Amino acid sequence: MVLDEFDLIHRYFSRPTSTTVLGVGDDAALVAPAAGMQLAISADMLVEGRHFFPGADPYSLGWKSLAVNLSDMAAMGAIPRWFTLCISLPSADADWLDGFSRGLFALAEQYGVELIGGDTTAGPLTISIQIIGQVETGRALCRHGAQAGDDIWLSGPTGAAALAVQHRYGNLGLDAEDLVYCTVRLDRPEPRIALGRGLLELATAAIDISDGLVADVGHLAGRSGLAAHLYRATLALPALSDKALALPVFESCLLAGGDDYELCFTASPSCRSRLMSLGEALCLPLARVGTMLVGQGVDVLDDQGNPLSLARAGFNHFA
Template sequence: MPLDEFSLIQRYFTRATPGTVLGVGDDCALIAPTPCMQLAISTDTLVEGRHFFPDIDPESLGWKSLAVNLSDLAAMGAKARWFTLCLTLPQANETWLSGFARGLFALADAHGVDLVGGDTTRGPLTISIQVMGEVAPGKALRRDAGKAGDDLWLSGPTGAAALAVQQRYGKLTLAAADSQYCAQRLDRPEPRLALGQALAGLAHAAIDISDGLLADIGHLAARSKLQARLMHATLPTPPLSADLLAQPAFLAAQLGGGDDYELAFSAPVTARAQIAVLADTLGLPLMRIGTLAAGEGVVLLDANGQPQPLPQTGFNHFS
């Protein structure tokens, strides 16, 4: 018997919600925010053919759909609590739904996040998720809070996910080991929630790298009314073959590619020792990649401190 909307929700998306007063199954969910905490709320939509390839493994798609939203909470220093899911499906394929739900809830369980509601309908495959988290008043890592003289930091290497996209479009051929690493970075990003929460009250400003390193750091700099000065030689590099790292395609991906979901953040010079401890504690290669200074835009400096030409600066949904 074909699945209808209600049996689909019951079978694949209804489960225990220990952090929620009332979850899936009613007209509204009921949540109880922690007293004296602010709510951080974000939403993102993924459209087949625009944000993911039609042949992506559904389990990976379930994981990534939630990961890209949790990354926004990480960038604000918030603790993830709840999310809603709106799922538009061309058909109710039980094998696909099972895999998608498995990936979605694997990441939700890893971070203690409850699915509390949403909607399903028929149409081109589209996934919209809204996430809700909590952050103490005055502790959110806002993009507009950077200060002149701040160090700029990055939580991990960029570029590998964009290389995977180029390979899937047939524009690049990767060796087997490189291909596996890049595909993992594209399909199973890790939202840096623990880092974001640890930076709340320590860093000044933050942003997640979703549309490209230069583009997103440019957003942070613009909102803070400052210039970002990046030292090219200090940018972290992914564990890829030396031949690939030497190609122009890697530089373009490292600076302009998206889908990395690492955190870039600014912090005072006095926080360097604490950030070094954080790197060890969380097992992340936190790298100091530049500074914020008076001015505007993004400047990329070579090893001699001279400005370099900037490549394409990032993903645009309407280009």
């Protein structure tokens, strides 16, 4: 069966909306933020061969395409409300579209976010989502709010998603159990929306870890006009076998791998006990992993306080 653009949209991407003034079907959607709220707007693009492997499972790709945008909302402490989808497709393959849309809407329904518009065209497989959320006026978490002396916190372990990438490239071989864990971390990231909301009263700055821990901490520190020290010994390790943790590439994956979508945030030392309670309430292993200080740049320190030498800090979109 050959689908044209309008059949495709109607069959796979048209859903009733309950939170819009006007949804899919017109030249633009109409939305109204709640009183006392600001809109938070972000967009991410995923390109086949650059951000995901050719032949990627469509359900997982639908899930992840939205998850990376939801993670941006989490980093701002925002409530996700609406999103648009622009997708370029090599062909209107019904089986692929069915899997992709099911993955997309499974996550959308989990977080109560509604598709309100977008566009489709023929071309190389490229997925671009714009997400719109809302956050109380003047209370959004930003990257520039960190203060010297703040603790640096991380919501969960890094490195497993990058190991899955290395496995798919054929650079290493993970045992079956490790591969399942790493694949889930890469393909089905869980946006930390509830944590972001809980941090509004506690954190001074936040960022989600997409390009690599050291790189993204560097973005946060740079926006705040500060330096950062990360303590290697305090970094939580992913739930992997000793064999996987001993892989030569693991250290680079842990510190610079990316695709983790955990939240990294800063907070005053006076907030430590409340943050630990928040982590327990959300079943998240929040951990203090560093300190913000006067200066610039990011150093990862070993047990003796000496800077570790890093081959790279994170993912470069144009390298």
